Amino acid sequence: YGCALKVGFERARGSLIAFLDADGTYPPEELTELCRAMRKEGADMVIGSRMSGGDSGMPFTRYVGNKLFAYLLSWIVGRRITDTASGMRVLRKDVLPKLLPLPSGLHLTPAMSTQALHQGLRVVEVPISYEERVGRSKLNVMADGVRFVSIIVQIARLYNPLKFFGLVVVFIILVGFALSLD
Numbered sequence: 001y002g003c004a005l006k007v008g009f010e011r012a013r014g015s016l017i018a019f020l021d022a023d024g025t026y027p028p029e030e031l032t033e034l035c036r037a038m039r040k041e042g043a044d045m046v047i048g049s050r051m052s053g054g055d056s057g058m059p060f061t062r063y064v065g066n067k068l069f070a071y072l073l074s075w076i077v078g079r080r081i082t083d084t085a086s087g088m089r090v091l092r093k094d095v096l097p098k099l100l101p102l103p104s105g106l107h108l109t110p111a112m113s114t115q116a117l118h119q120g121l122r123v124v125e126v127p128i129s130y131e132e133r134v135g136r137s138k139l140n141v142m143a144d145g146v147r148f149v150s151i152i153v154q155i156a157r158l159y160n161p162l163k164f165f166g167l168v169v170v171f172i173i174l175v176g177f178a179l180s181l182d
Contacts, residue, residue, distance in 0.1 A: 002105050002106065005108055021088070027128060034126050045092070046089065065148075066083060107144065
């Protein structure tokens with residue numbers, strides 16, 4: 001997935017790059033709305049959000065996982081994000097270098113979202129509908145879920161280490177203080 005998208009990014013011509021998963025889940029006719037939002041909002045990247053109000057045929061476990069990824073990234077960056085892993089996006093080609101490096105697997109999209117937000121890019125979400133997948137998915141809910149969380153945390157640690165290490169330090173100080181009371 002990620003390899004195919006990265007090859008497409010390299011070969012893309014023009015000022016915008018648009019992509020969507022070709023598994024029947026994303027409505028291609030809604031790409032025009034993402035492009036409209038990009039121009040209207042002056043965005044660097046527009047994400048088609050499956051989690052913000054459109055009709056959704058997403059299986060329950062994936063829905064819960066996507067909500068958790070969104071909460072995690074929202075907490076890390078201090079901005080509400082509803083869909084970190086959407087496979088329907090439009091971005092300005094000139095911002096692509098700020099998103100690199102990107103992984104080659106299914107976790108490219110959450111990595112892209114995390115990197116864009118930490119780089120201070122203007123990211124806008126547009127509600128889209130989402131249909132049940134045609135055919136069998138290659139996504140493994142547990143293994144890929146771990147990869148999604150891992151890439152979000154890995155990138156965030158580079159930009160905002162106190163969010164993670166600060167909590168550890170506070171915990172250690174509290175334990176040390178409690179032990180010193182004896």
